[in-house]
Amino acid sequence: MQFQITETKGPAVHDRRFGKLDWKASALGFGCMRFPTEDGDRLSARIKEDEAVRMLRHAIDGGVNYVDTAYPYHGGRSEIVVGKALRDGYRHKVRLATKLPVWLVNSPADFDRLLNEQLKKLETGHIDFYLLHALGKKRWDEIVLRHNLLEQAARALKDGRIGHLGFSFHDGYEAFEEIVNGADLWSFCQIQYNYMDTESQAGMRGLKLAAAKGLAVVVMEPLMGGRLADPPRDVREKMEGFPVRRTPAAWALRWLWDQPEVSVVLSGMSAMEQVDENLRIADEARVGCMSAEENALIGQARELYQARTVIPCTRCNYCMPCPNGVFIPANFEIFNYAHLFDDVATAKFRYQVFLNEAQRSASCIACGLCEEQCPQKISISEWMPKVSALLA
Ligand code: SF4
Ligand code: SF4
Structure with missing residues (x-):
């Protein structure tokens, strides 16, 4: 199937390389998981549809050519609203990305059932970029490989329902490497990456590995769920003292766009002012745009954040594997996150979602x-009950 794209170029198009594809992406991508809602709950299914449609079209008119949604966003409504927004010729101005809800797959046939439902909701016959959503080691082994989803994807690529296959990722570097190397169908991947996540999740190593293998890298959570846009006072003062004034969000985004391995940075925009602000910031950002002084500023901001770290775990992994299955560095990272950002609720969510029962601190039997093995001399068995007390 041939699908024609006739993009208009606007200020946000910066000719970002997108892996091996003969197509240039806009620096800014529109993430459709935080549309404005009627009830103010940012994940609610009650999207303010007219406003969301206006925002998305305004971004496209401004040059955004990558639109990212997923089956579960806004309780399943995001794909429907995106479908509406891309009427009136807008579908042909963008590359559209959505994601297979891998956790809903119980048999190989579920791949086609879910994909066909998504095509209908999105009012299109073709999804340019289709991702297996939120892969980690467990989902890779127990769902993707077990149900031969790569074979199903190969059929969808062949019959034109999808243009390119990728995956979004939430786990550690080792799992990322295994998944990147586990299929030759990948054209791209989507990772959580920002100036505080260089050593966690896929991290900078993962970014460089994917790019070296010719995969485009789409970045999600560039502002750590908004936290880097509203930093603690010491970080804010450091940024305000720099000769060039930029908002904390602009610094975080610029740091990403400076890197040639980054293709698209997704922003989940909730208001028209955010769209305009992001278009303006994207317009100034280029590969190699950060001076040595600017990079030093980001390094200092990172150090100020890290000074708030409670457990001095460097994620070296020397303590692993725990014979009882505890994922020691991940527990410490989530615990530290709660203190770093004063956000126990998100840390509790991560503890539940990113760790299975055996991996959680509560499984530690204090065998010592x-x-x-720990070069930091951390009393791991003494910390585990404290992690459980806060997060379990
Ligand atoms: S002390 Fe806890 S975390 Fe360490 S090896 Fe024993 S069970 Fe695992
Ligand atoms: S050995 Fe120590 S520093 Fe390294 S990951 Fe384990 S707890 Fe963290």
Whole structure:
């Protein structure tokens, strides 16, 4: 199937390379998981549809050519609203990305059922970029490989329902490497990456690995769910003291766009002012745009954040594997996150979602075997009950 794209170029188009594809992406991508809502709940299914449609079209008119949604966003309504927004010729101005809800797959046939439902909701016959949503080691082994989803995807690529296959990712670097190397169908991937996540999740190593293998890298959570846009006072003062004044969000985004391995940075925009602000910031950002002084500023901001770290775990992994299955560095990272950003609720969510039962701190039996391996001399068995007390 041939699908024609006739993009208009606007200020946000900066000719970002997109892996091996003969197509240039806009620096800014529109993430459709935080549309404005009627009840103010940012994940609600009650999207303010007219406003969301206006915002998305305004961004496209401004040069955004990558639109990202997913099956579960806004309780399943995001794809429907995106479908409406892309009427009147807008579908042909963008590349459209959505994601297979891998956790809803119980048999190989579920791939086609879900994909066909998504095509209908999006009012299109073709999804340019289709991702297997939120992969980690467990989903890769127990769902993707078990149900031969790569074979199903190959059929959808062949019959034109999808243009390119990728995956979004939430796990550690080792799992990322396994998944990147586990299929030759990947054209791109989507990772959580920002100036505070260089060593966690896929991290900078993952970014460079994917780029070296010819994959485009789409970045999500560039502002850590908005936290880097509203930093603590010491970080804010450091940024305000720099000769060039930029908002904390602009610094965080500019740091990303400076890197040639980054293709598109997704922003989940909730208001028209955010769209305009992001278009303006994107317009100034280029590969190599950060001076040595600017990079030093980001390094100082990172150090100020890290000074708030409670457990000095460097994620070196020397303590792993725990014979009882505890994912030691991940527990410490989530615990530290709660203190770094004063956000226990999100940390609790991560503890539940990103760790299975055996991996959680509560599974520690205080055998102490891991502790002699730790170069930081962390009393791991003493910290685990404290992690549980806060997060379990
Ligand atoms: S002390 Fe806890 S975390 Fe360390 S090896 Fe024993 S069970 Fe695992
Ligand atoms: S060995 Fe220590 S520093 Fe390294 S990951 Fe384990 S707890 Fe963290």
